[in-house]
Amino acid sequence: MAFASLEFALFLILFLIAYWFVFNRNLRAQNIFLLISSYVFFAFWDWRFLSILVGSSAISYILGVFIDKTANEKRKNLFVFLGILQGLGMLLFFKYYNFFADSLVELCKLFSVRLSVVELNLILPLGISFYTFRAISYLIDVKNELIAPAKNWIDYFAYLSFFPTLSAGPIDRARTFLPQLENKRVYNSSEFYNGLRQILWGLFKKIVIADNCALITSNILDNYQIMPGSALLIGAFLYTIQVYADFSGYSDMAIGIAKLLGFKVTRNFNYPFFAQNIAAFWQRWHISLTSWMTDYIYTPLSFIFRTYGKAGVILAIMINFVLVGLWHGANLTFVVFGFVQGCFFIPLILTGKLNNRKPVQQIKLLPSFNEFRGIVTTFLLVLIANIIFMANNISQAAGYYQHMFSRSLFSLPGFKNSGSVITMIVFCLVMLSMEWVKRDKEHPLYFSPTKSAYAIYGRLALVFVIAWAILLWGTFGNKTFIYTKF
Numbered sequence: 001m002a003f004a005s006l007e008f009a010l011f012l013i014l015f016l017i018a019y020w021f022v023f024n025r026n027l028r029a030q031n032i033f034l035l036i037s038s039y040v041f042f043a044f045w046d047w048r049f050l051s052i053l054v055g056s057s058a059i060s061y062i063l064g065v066f067i068d069k070t071a072n073e074k075r076k077n078l079f080v081f082l083g084i085l086q087g088l089g090m091l092l093f094f095k096y097y098n099f100f101a102d103s104l105v106e107l108c109k110l111f112s113v114r115l116s117v118v119e120l121n122l123i124l125p126l127g128i129s130f131y132t133f134r135a136i137s138y139l140i141d142v143k144n145e146l147i148a149p150a151k152n153w154i155d156y157f158a159y160l161s162f163f164p165t166l167s168a169g170p171i172d173r174a175r176t177f178l179p180q181l182e183n184k185r186v187y188n189s190s191e192f193y194n195g196l197r198q199i200l201w202g203l204f205k206k207i208v209i210a211d212n213c214a215l216i217t218s219n220i221l222d223n224y225q226i227m228p229g230s231a232l233l234i235g236a237f238l239y240t241i242q243v244y245a246d247f248s249g250y251s252d253m254a255i256g257i258a259k260l261l262g263f264k265v266t267r268n269f270n271y272p273f274f275a276q277n278i279a280a281f282w283q284r285w286h287i288s289l290t291s292w293m294t295d296y297i298y299t300p301l302s303f304i305f306r307t308y309g310k311a312g313v314i315l316a317i318m319i320n321f322v323l324v325g326l327w328h329g330a331n332l333t334f335v336v337f338g339f340v341q342g343c344f345f346i347p348l349i350l351t352g353k354l355n356n357r358k359p360v361q362q363i364k365l366l367p368s369f370n371e372f373r374g375i376v377t378t379f380l381l382v383l384i385a386n387i388i389f390m391a392n393n394i395s396q397a398a399g400y401y402q403h404m405f406s407r408s409l410f411s412l413p414g415f416k417n418s419g420s421v422i423t424m425i426v427f428c429l430v431m432l433s434m435e436w437v438k439r440d441k442e443h444p445l446y447f448s449p450t451k452s453a454y455a456i457y458g459r460l461a462l463v464f465v466i467a468w469a470i471l472l473w474g475t476f477g478n479k480t481f482i483y484t485k486f
Contacts, residue, residue, distance in 0.1 A: 185262030195259030202252030276374030
C-alpha cells in the first residue's frame with residue numbers, strides 16, 4: 001500500500017479507530033496491534049519477504065540481550081559483528097549481488113580472464129535499507145551503553161517495522177523511539193490536526209509537484225540528444241525539485257501519520273535548498289541518513305585518519321559519501337554521484353569553512369546578497385550532481401552534460417508542451433516560496449495557536465487551496481515513491 005492511495009487511506013482510518021478507541025487502554029495491547037498492523041502493511045507489498053523482516057528483528061533483538069548481559073568486551077564486539085554481518089549480508093545480497101557480480105566480470109576482463117557468473121532476478125524487499133540501519137545502530141548503541149536493550153520483543157519488533165516509516169524512513173534511532181513505545185501515548189488534538197496538515201502538505205508535494213515534474217523530466221531524459229541545452233537545464237532543475245518533493249513529501253506524510261499515532265519521529269528535511277554551502281545542505285537533506293553515516297562511518301574514519309590533518313578529513317568525507325551514493329542503489333551512477341558530492345566538500349575543508357553553516361536569519365523576508373549568492377551556488381552544485389543521479393548510466397550522464405553545456409544553452413527551450421512546463425515551474429516556485437516564508441516552522445502548514453478570527457479563516461483558506469490544488473492538478477496514477485526502491 002502506497003501512502004498516496006485509497007487503499008492506504010481506508011487502512012489508516014480503520015487502524016486509527018481501533019488504535020485510539022479499542023486498544024488505547026492497554027499499552028501492551030496497543031503495541032501488539034501496532035506490530036500486527038505494520039506487518040499487514042508490509043504484507044500488502046509482498047508477504048513473502050515478511051520472514052526477512054521478522055528474522056532480522058529476532059536476530060538483532062537476541063544479540064542486543066547478549067551484548068547487555070556479557071561483560072566481556074571481545075564477546076560484545078563479536079555479537080555486534082554478527083548483527084552487522086547478518087544485516088549487511090541480507091542487504092548486500094538483495095540489493096547489490098548483480099552489481100558486484102557484473103563488476104567482478106568486468107574487472108577480470110582487464111586481466112584477460114573470462115569469468116561467468118549467474119545473475120539473479122532479485123526483488124528488493126520493502127524498506128530493507130531502512131530497517132537494517134535501524135537494527136545496526138541499535139546494536140552499536142547497546143554495546144556503547146548509549147541505550148538499554150528493549151524491555152520486550154514486542155516493542156523492539158514494532159520499532160523496526162513501524163509502518164509509517166517502514167518504506168522509506170526516516171531512520172529513527174532506538175534511543176529516541178523505544179521510550180515512546182514503552183510509555184503510554186495520550187491523544188493530543190493539536191498534534192493530531194497538525195499531523196493531518198503535514199500529511200496534506202506531503203501529499204501536495206508528491207502528487208502535484210513531484211509526479212507532474214516526473215512526466216516532464218522523463219521525456220527530457222529520453223530525448224536529451226535532440227533537445228537544446230536550455231531545455232536540459234530546465235529538466236535538471238525540475239528533476240532536482242522532483243526528487244526533493246517526492247522524498248520530503250513521503251517524509252512529511254510519514255511524520256504526519258506518526259503524529260496521528262502519538263509518536264514523534266526524526267525530522268528528515270529542513271528546507272535544504274536554503275542552505276548556503278554543500279555541508280549545510282547535507283545537514284538539512286535526508287537528515288536521518290546523513291546523521292547515521294556521520295555517527296557510524298565518518299566519525300570513526302576521521303578518528304582513524306586524524307594524524308593526516310585536512311587530508312585525513314578529505315579521505316573520510318570521500319569514503320563516507322561514496323558509501324552514501326552506493327546506499328542509494330547498485331549502479332555506478334550512484335557511486336560517482338557520491339564521489340562528486342564528496343569533492344564539493346574539499347574547498348570547504350581546505351579553507352576551514354566546513355563547519356560554517358550559518359542559516360539565513362528567520363526574521364528577514366529576503367536574504368542578503370551574500371546569503372542569496374550562497375543559496376544559488378549551492379543549489380546549482382546540487383542540480384549539476386543530480387544529473388548523474390537522474391541518468392540510467394554514466395554514458396547517458398556524460399551525454400546529458402555535453403548537450404547541456406553547449407551553445408544551445410543560451411537558446412530558447414522550444415518545448416512542445418511549454419504550457420505544462422511553465423505551470424510546473426510556477427508550482428515549484430510557489431512551493432519554495434511557502435517553505436521560505438515558514439522556514440522557521442516544521443512545515444508550511446504548521447500553525448501556531450491563535451484566537452484571531454482573521455488568522456483562523458486565513459489558515460482554513462490556505463488548507464482549502466492546497467486540497468483544491470491536489471484534486472485539480474494531482475497525478476493520482478503514480479503511487480510509488482522514488483526512495484522506496486532504495
